[in-house]
Amino acid sequence: MSAPNPSETGLTFEQVRSVSPALERYTQDAIMGNLWKRPELSPRDRSIITVSALIARNQTIGMPHYFNLALDNGVKPAEISEIVTHLAFYAGWSNAFFAVAVLKDIFAQRGIGTDHLPPVSPELLPINEQAEEQRAAAVQASTGGIVPGLEKFTTELLFKNLWLRPGLTPRDRSLGTISALIANGQSAQIPFHLNKAMDNGLTEAQASEAVTHLAFYAGWPNAFSAVPVVKSVFESRKTKAA
Amino acid sequence: MSAPNPSETGLTFEQVRSVSPALERYTQDAIMGNLWKRPELSPRDRSIITVSALIARNQTIGMPHYFNLALDNGVKPAEISEIVTHLAFYAGWSNAFFAVAVLKDIFAQRGIGTDHLPPVSPELLPINEQAEEQRAAAVQASTGGIVPGLEKFTTELLFKNLWLRPGLTPRDRSLGTISALIANGQSAQIPFHLNKAMDNGLTEAQASEAVTHLAFYAGWPNAFSAVPVVKSVFESRKTKAA
Amino acid sequence: MSAPNPSETGLTFEQVRSVSPALERYTQDAIMGNLWKRPELSPRDRSIITVSALIARNQTIGMPHYFNLALDNGVKPAEISEIVTHLAFYAGWSNAFFAVAVLKDIFAQRGIGTDHLPPVSPELLPINEQAEEQRAAAVQASTGGIVPGLEKFTTELLFKNLWLRPGLTPRDRSLGTISALIANGQSAQIPFHLNKAMDNGLTEAQASEAVTHLAFYAGWPNAFSAVPVVKSVFESRKTKAA
Numbered sequence: 001m002s003a004p005n006p007s008e009t010g011l012t013f014e015q016v017r018s019v020s021p022a023l024e025r026y027t028q029d030a031i032m033g034n035l036w037k038r039p040e041l042s043p044r045d046r047s048i049i050t051v052s053a054l055i056a057r058n059q060t061i062g063m064p065h066y067f068n069l070a071l072d073n074g075v076k077p078a079e080i081s082e083i084v085t086h087l088a089f090y091a092g093w094s095n096a097f098f099a100v101a102v103l104k105d106i107f108a109q110r111g112i113g114t115d116h117l118p119p120v121s122p123e124l125l126p127i128n129e130q131a132e133e134q135r136a137a138a139v140q141a142s143t144g145g146i147v148p149g150l151e152k153f154t155t156e157l158l159f160k161n162l163w164l165r166p167g168l169t170p171r172d173r174s175l176g177t178i179s180a181l182i183a184n185g186q187s188a189q190i191p192f193h194l195n196k197a198m199d200n201g202l203t204e205a206q207a208s209e210a211v212t213h214l215a216f217y218a219g220w221p222n223a224f225s226a227v228p229v230v231k232s233v234f235e236s237r238k239t240k241a242a
Numbered sequence: 243m244s245a246p247n248p249s250e251t252g253l254t255f256e257q258v259r260s261v262s263p264a265l266e267r268y269t270q271d272a273i274m275g276n277l278w279k280r281p282e283l284s285p286r287d288r289s290i291i292t293v294s295a296l297i298a299r300n301q302t303i304g305m306p307h308y309f310n311l312a313l314d315n316g317v318k319p320a321e322i323s324e325i326v327t328h329l330a331f332y333a334g335w336s337n338a339f340f341a342v343a344v345l346k347d348i349f350a351q352r353g354i355g356t357d358h359l360p361p362v363s364p365e366l367l368p369i370n371e372q373a374e375e376q377r378a379a380a381v382q383a384s385t386g387g388i389v390p391g392l393e394k395f396t397t398e399l400l401f402k403n404l405w406l407r408p409g410l411t412p413r414d415r416s417l418g419t420i421s422a423l424i425a426n427g428q429s430a431q432i433p434f435h436l437n438k439a440m441d442n443g444l445t446e447a448q449a450s451e452a453v454t455h456l457a458f459y460a461g462w463p464n465a466f467s468a469v470p471v472v473k474s475v476f477e478s479r480k481t482k483a484a
Numbered sequence: 485m486s487a488p489n490p491s492e493t494g495l496t497f498e499q500v501r502s503v504s505p506a507l508e509r510y511t512q513d514a515i516m517g518n519l520w521k522r523p524e525l526s527p528r529d530r531s532i533i534t535v536s537a538l539i540a541r542n543q544t545i546g547m548p549h550y551f552n553l554a555l556d557n558g559v560k561p562a563e564i565s566e567i568v569t570h571l572a573f574y575a576g577w578s579n580a581f582f583a584v585a586v587l588k589d590i591f592a593q594r595g596i597g598t599d600h601l602p603p604v605s606p607e608l609l610p611i612n613e614q615a616e617e618q619r620a621a622a623v624q625a626s627t628g629g630i631v632p633g634l635e636k637f638t639t640e641l642l643f644k645n646l647w648l649r650p651g652l653t654p655r656d657r658s659l660g661t662i663s664a665l666i667a668n669g670q671s672a673q674i675p676f677h678l679n680k681a682m683d684n685g686l687t688e689a690q691a692s693e694a695v696t697h698l699a700f701y702a703g704w705p706n707a708f709s710a711v712p713v714v715k716s717v718f719e720s721r722k723t724k725a726a
Binding site: 157 | 711
Binding site: 258259260263264265266268269273277280282299300301303304427446450451453455459461462465466469473476 | 542565566568569572573574575576577578579580581582583584585587588591592598601602603604605626627628630631632633634637638641642649664665668669670672673
């Protein structure tokens with residue numbers, strides 16, 4: 001029911017079988033029959049994680065199937081639109097444009113017009129001024145002010161704008177962000193965003209299962225490289241809470 | 243005779259020349275005329291390394307030429323099929339699917355049917371129980387049990403199944419794995435897999451030349467980032483042996 | 485005037501809007517209306533940085549627009565040709581071939597023939613023998629001689645040939661190199677090349693702004709991961725100069 005139906009990715013199961021009967025079987029049994037049915041994450045969460053990983057890695061071959069599956073799993077068109085916009089910043093502008101190239105046709109096929117999409121300038125969520133001041137100060141301290149342009153855009157575009165757009169909950173926005181980071185092996189940026197994700201409501205069990213899920217979509221090495229970083233975040237939060 | 247003949251990648255030498263006469267010359271002289279003829283690795287090994295790097299990096303433009311060259315260099319269809327399946331796990335599912343999209347046509351053109359491909363459930367190679375117990379214990383110790391799903395899939399799907407499939411020798415499976423790791427700059431995962439590769443019969447001279455070979459296909463920065471890790475593995479094995 | 489006009493990338497602004505009205509607005513306002521107009525870098529420098537990042541990341545969807553923009557911004561065809569050749573070594577051979585696949589049509593459309601391109605074997609720039617000896621010795625010391633093939637190709641092909649080709653100034657060659665490194669998150673290789681870039685005339689302000697510029701094209705995580713490395717290079721040069 002869920003996950004890689006190659007017939008919607010430009011590949012049929014028969015085509016996969018014509019190169020590797022074993023790969024077809026792993027896809028059907030391990031991914032569709034097992035991974036997506038594990039209760040640790042909802043199918044909707046798995047869809048957010050998967051499409052974020054595909055966008056972050058330019059995996060256009062899987063996008064038609066997984067964008068459709070995400071819509072079927074309850075991710076709203078407006079939420080997918082926000083994920084693409086969000087990952088322009090967190091994975092690179094062209095990554096978002098590759099996703100647009102696929103999604104425009106899916107939205108057209110499903111009759112999803114701009115009236116279903118988030119407006120350009122919605123009323124923003126209220127900002128947590130104290131947390132934002134701490135974030136900006138921490139960045140300033142660590143960068144030593146050597147990249148003023150980057151600091152400025154980060155504050156104005158990302159934390160005082162993008163992250164406050166109401167079309168995607170902060171928790172789901174965080175889930176997409178850490179999925180993109182893990183999928184691209186960007187360990188150094190995981191601690192800040194995993195902490196933010198957990199502050200936004202992501203549980204330890206969900207974060208753990210996201211790593212497991214991403215092993216299939218971004219490869220075992222990216223999953224294993226994330227583990228020590230995730231572990232140290234879990235531990236540091238327990239220490240603080242104690 | 244070997245290596246990048248752009249005419250089979252959708253690019254002709256003339257087209258490369260029309261953008262960069264120097265790039266065409268480097269391709270013909272340095273890669274085809276020199277690199278592929280160096281005796282430190284057989285053309286068959288160079289093919290395994292190259293196709294693994296291309297799959298790991300989604301370099302579809304080079305796949306038609308290098309998949310054909312691999313078959314010409316003695317990599318059997320069943321072995322290429324196993325490499326694709328193996329790298330679904332070690333590079334990501336979509337990476338394998340991109341390779342399938344190219345290989346299905348090559349297999350069809352060459353009349354390679356499923357009777358030439360590894361069965362879904364072959365009799366597996368015998369497992370080294372002691373080594374597997376040590377591996378699982380080491381993972382458990384380092385992860386602290388925070389990713390139970392990942393541990394479970396790693397044991398059941400990878401080390402008690404994928405790695406024991408007989409269609410590709412453990413040594414060649416290891417060669418493809420470390421090639422993918424180096425090609426994607428995943429240094430943290432190199433020590434375990436380079437040790438495994440050398441336990442499986444890869445020599446120091448071959449591992450060294452694989453790094454040299456990958457400089458061309460994955461870029462100098464990935465090759466140079468691998469060097470200190472490879473060096474420390476070589477040294478640690480000498481210490482143990484002493 | 486500058487930057488991502490999706491109509492030349494295969495995407496129109498209308499298509500971007502059909503998936504994300506906000507993404508279109510960010511593109512028009514933040515990137516075209518703001519980033520590219522910042523005075524810290526010339527449009528020509530921004531073009532070198534952008535095309536280097538796109539080549540390094542296989543972002544073919546943005547290439548038609550940005551190659552054309554680079555030519556409009558004063559990057560000569562011969563210089564673009566050299567950037568592609570240079571990045572074959574610094575990003576991987578297939579990356580250069582993907583760029584060739586796009587550029588061959590642009591050169592044809594603009595009537596740019598091989599008479600406008602750098603010859604295969606031009607008279608090379610004079611080599612700084614002392615600096616080259618130091619570089620080779622440093623590599624030898626750090627690698628411990630474990631990758632003789634890589635050392636040989638690095639000296640003969642890269643530092644005694646590629647870097648001395650006169651079709652691109654050493655400063656612009658360095659700018660393309662560090663852009664590719666930052667765009668791919670290859671932090672370990674940044675110190676050597678950023679020092680070389682600054683020795684070749686790149687200023688601190690320009691290097692800082694390059695990081696800011698790359699945040700949009702390679703994603704915020706790659707920009708932020710580069711910051712501590714860039715900072716330590718800036719500091720070490722001040723210490724030496726003091």
